[in-house]
Amino acid sequence: MEQGIHILVTAGPTRTPLDEVRYWANIFTGNTGLQIALAMRDLGHVTLLTSNQDHLARLKPGGADHDARLTAIPFVTFNDLDLALAKSVHSQALNAVFMTAAVSDYQSAGAYCIESSNPVAGSNPPRWQWTVRDIQKPKIASNHTQIAFAATPTPKLIDKFRREWNFRGLLCKFKLEAGLSEEELKTKAQASRIHSQADVIVANTLQMVYGPDPAAYIIDAASCQRVPRGALPEQLRAYLARTLSRKLHR
Template sequence: MTKPKHILLIIGGGIAAYKASELIRLIKKAGMTVRCVLTESGAQFVTPMTLAALSENEVHTTLWSLKDETEMGHIQLSREADLVVVCPATANLLAKMAGGIADDLATTLLLATDTQVMAVPAMNVRMWDHAATRRNISQLKNDGIIIMPPEEGDMACGEFGSGRLPEPEAVMTEIASLLGSPFLPVSGLPQSELGPNPLEGQPAFAPDQHRPLHGKHVLITAGPTREPIDPVRYIANRSSGRQGFAIAAAAAEAGAQVTLVAGPVHLATPAGVMRVDVETALEMEAAVEAALPANVAIMVAAVADWRADNRAEQKIKKKGEAPAPLKLTENPDILAGLAKHDRRPDLLIGFAAETEKIAEHARTKLAKKGCDWIVANDVSGDVMGGADNSVHIVTAEGNEIWERLPKPEVARRLVQKIIEEIS
């Protein structure tokens, strides 16, 4: 009989702690066991008695339990779990984790564990956007911590923005994925809020290879960029971001730590993916730089080649005559820059949107950019915004053609090819 998976759930101090009760119920419903560590501040929002009743296990609250520490309880707690989940992970708790501080039971066992740790941040939007938090998140990612990004929405403090704890069903979906179980349905959120699932209807990786990218950092760009002309107008393109988001979902499903740098698109963040939203090419270049190092980089985004040289501070008014010609300046070539970077990813993949001579143009781009592969997609039809894609995988060894496929299937095949390349 297979031993059930065991979760160690660390509950930080924030209003979102109330969702831990529902998460415990879902963990139990999935046939897993769960033991809770409740921080001192977390106990201001939920009680040990509630968590004990739901988990059917003792709740641990202090490093100074004589019985537990006689048996080195914090070491035992940290080692017996198949996955350690910090939910909610407050800004304070994330800062301590990033700094290696161990001043209570939760932070001590986090420092003592060699088990995979997943953190689910929840905090005020200004705290989430603060440079210190972004720095801590980057450090934790580099340390191998899985970060499930917060959602955007109304908050208990009355503000709106990123920082909301994902719904328990979404957190449970990610837990199941990390442990190699099938995804659980996210039933608590309306589909209109979730957006399309990039992997809907697609088979998961086989059980014996469900984590083939575990320990690898995959950096992906997706979507268009917008280059402002004035406060209301911009230069952009028709990229929907769907292919890049599908690749991010497939890479996360394969166990990778995924950073997705996304241009302005209206798509749900795939489970287990760290998303960084940008608008311009310069912002995307900075976000890619901040995400390094990476084992694999997949540059799917359709970055604008040009931007306005002099952005107008006020809306340009129509005066009955043609305005002065728009002066443009060239944007940085993010892909070519990565190819020459001193922290160049081990595998660097570029995308090329073409309308004719697909393979010929892709091979020229491969040589010009200095990357390892070019994935050239034919955008002469409805690909930009459509559900399907037809691609050529161009490498130094040759050209592999994938006829028209759903974008999630293209994503899965590409991730499988990456796994074979770097394994």
């Protein structure tokens, strides 16, 4: 374990409240993030921000994966994660961030009962004109025949590291796509990496996640490597180890 090396890993989905008892979420568990955090322990102290309750149970004292080299911190909502990331960046000298959490792209901006829905004549693609009534409450009633939720984009947390939080360590972005070929994925992932000023990006498609040969691409400015998903944690550990070694020998 390298003295003074601090690594941050995020894992699990964020929840976005619809009212005080319901929320939006996604299908991902954060298990890849947990395995990455476990693989990094011999390189330095790892902080894992996770929304997976099983992870927290496994990592607490007496848990199956408890280790003094790894600290687990819970989050639930998008706002929780945003605040926890800002605190982590500002409270310790981080050397690397692996942003594997499945972060909500949208947040609710109101709930509405659809009272009428009429097609707009001649529109192509088809458009509809709705008449709606605001029904947002602490618990939205269950007796409406048809409802709709408005949503606004959430800030891209990965973009805050360089532009807002002035983080200068290794930044690893994760990107999932659907309906793209692998060549299209690689092109889009490289553009995404550059946009976020990330050093490296891990990218895959739903087909690559659930297909017969699960895999992901590790892409940086100089290389593009397709690796089996099961090997991803150790591959990223090796990537970080090489990066730290280069910095030590400059």
